[in-house]
Amino acid sequence: MEPSKVPAPFLKPYNPTEQEPQMLELWEKSGYANPDVCVEKGVTKPDAEAYSIVLPPPNVTGTLHMGHAAMLAIEDILIRYHRMRGYKTLWLPGTDSAAIATQSKVETDIYKAEKKTRHDLGREELLRRIGEFTEESKATIINQTKKMGSSLDWSRYAYTMDEKRYAAVMEAFVRMYEAGLIYRGDRIVNWDPKLQTTVSDDEIERVEETTPFYYFQYGPFVIGTVRPETKFGDKYLVVHPDDARYKEYTHGQKIDLEWINGPITATVIKDEAANMEVGSGAMTITPAHSGIDFEIATRHGLDIERVIDDRGILLPIAGEFAGQHIKKARPLIVEKLKNKGLLVKIDEKYTNNLATNGRGGGVIEPQIKRQWFIAVNKEIAFPDGKKMTLKERMREAVDSKQTEIMPERFDKVYRHWIDNLRDWCISRQIWFGHRIPAWFKGDEVKVSITSPGEGWTQDEDTLDTWFSSGLWTFSTLGWPEETADLKTYHPTAVLETGYDILFFWVARMILMSTFLRGEVPFKKVYLHGLVRDGQGRKMSKSLGNIIDPLTMVEKYGADAARLSLIIGASMGNDVKLSEDRVRGYKHFANKIWNIARFVLENQHDSGAAPSTLQSKVDGRLIEADKVLIVEAQKVAEEVSADIDKFRLDLAADAIYHFVWDRFAAEIIEQSKEILKGDDKRASASRSRALHEILLISLKLLHPFMPFVTEAVWQQLPKKDLPAGRQGVDLLMVAPWPTGGQTG
């Protein structure tokens, strides 16, 4: 064959850096990521079944990491596959404001540069600065997302703080309040003294610390504690009713004893919350700073006195220690008790799980606060007429298989979480976020989106960021308006995300969607693992083992980066990634390129390419070649079945082996003889067969490696563009080898 028949770009090795931007431009110009355009151009039938995924929105102020890259690769594979199969396919992009994280980052930056706190700036100015910051940084994450080849419909882009989403959040709050699901109450909450806000139970991260465990003489009792600084107000001694050691004491009995700041009168309380196994079995309680103690106190109508203020400073009840920070006061208090002869012993090696704010905050101090809560155990009426509690509804969603969690083992984790779920504290004392639509005038409270009138002031607090995230599958589709998008694409087909946010997000979307829409937010939940380094360690700055997805894209191409995150990553398990693996898949991209080059160089009749339509085998092919095509179609079926089962790793592996070991190494090698041979019919037939196998391979590979396959496709002289289709001929919308929607 004359070399001139081979298009110019094929004369060089595959160069992702050169090809990728061109492919991105082609895709973007085509508009095919938008399902409306696909229908308009005849790519998708107007009545085709919908397939939708809402992208878990990355933090606006963040940069793309390997976890994002894995998520984008998985979702893009599902999306491209379904688009090629003819579904009305929507992948909806967005970004998240990440309220606490963003505000604390901006506050820190401002303090470093100007030595000013948010109170120096005021609410309005701080929000303006945060707005500037998010505006600047959002371009970064959006650009990086595009570079991975993600075929997202940017015309539907949503941001958690944009006008429409803000309105949806307000609407949701009001509806839930009116249904009696949202209430305001004084309860023990997790208070972060550093960020000066409450945080939810799920946001708490336990950090193991070794700390002394002190035993003190408390009248006739010995009590144990790791927190002597809370003990000033302790005037109740709690033992288990069945504890034989204390049976001589009766419930309510008064005992005079010497304590930290002098003589006090303690009251004996018998309550089953006391654990006979721990320490001496006797404890004193601090109801204002402990959830369990608060419950005990409430149960018996005991006094509740605050000991520690919002910043962690001891209150006047601490006597001579008042005004000191709890951390500094602790050893001094122990010293004083020791001097008074009340220190019995110290167990130095006690392992304590310290509660901290997982979002970069401080050590949690339980405090009693008036906050907004969502009642999870209250029976209410759902839009579809069902009467049950939120907890029950969240269980029902998975029991009934309306939502299926994959891998299955996370189903149990989800149920376990629901069992332990308590009312969700949704108010936060930060400024950046959706402001609570509640208004106060004296003792009166009104909930409404706009001010009820003269003299009413709005609640200063904002909502937990997961409140708005919970609405995400439908707020992005136009809710509360009953839009066409909402009707077509909700419930979404799949929610694909990391297993680490199963509780934060997945469970809350189910909660919100079932209540506000009476339907589940997604039919399936697919949870992927964490991306770790080659040795299985978490990637972190301090270890210096971070593999940056964009560096990998620059060095080896986006296709290689994507494939390295898919092959070998079985469902729900962590992925171990090393640069060597990425490099290996770059070789594969080049292999594809060269296969195409060989096939094109050996086209006998470039004017009449084979039909290549699924299950129809070209009549001009000789028997041996028909067998080859059937074999390729079998691979297509296998790949499709694997994708349908969410076994993307197996699908990618199957097509990888077919293309390299079978197509390149065997079929093409054998073909060299045939093509050079004297049997014209055999040689023409083989030439057509190779072309057809190439087309099938490109299609099967495209969801996994969109760039190199599209680049090759664009060089092919003639493809199987279906009749009636307008616009650019892109592999992105070429028909899938096993056929349309119903398979």
Next chain:
RNA sequence: GCGCGCUUAGCUCAGUUGGUUAGAGCAUCUCAUUUACACUGAGAGGGUCGGGGGUUCGAAUCCCUCAGCGCGCACCA
């Protein structure tokens, strides 16, 4: 304390209702070839499938048990 997961070649992992001689990639070694592609091809070595016990004609796969690693939740006076 309750629950979940993992343990298969030097490394990373497949092996979905039990069924020939347990597979792949990377790495290692040997050979070939200037080729569609050296970002290549052919081949080799490498495994008592974590230990023990059981069910079965048959177990990497099912059951019991032990060990190591990892994770979640709860407790935390």
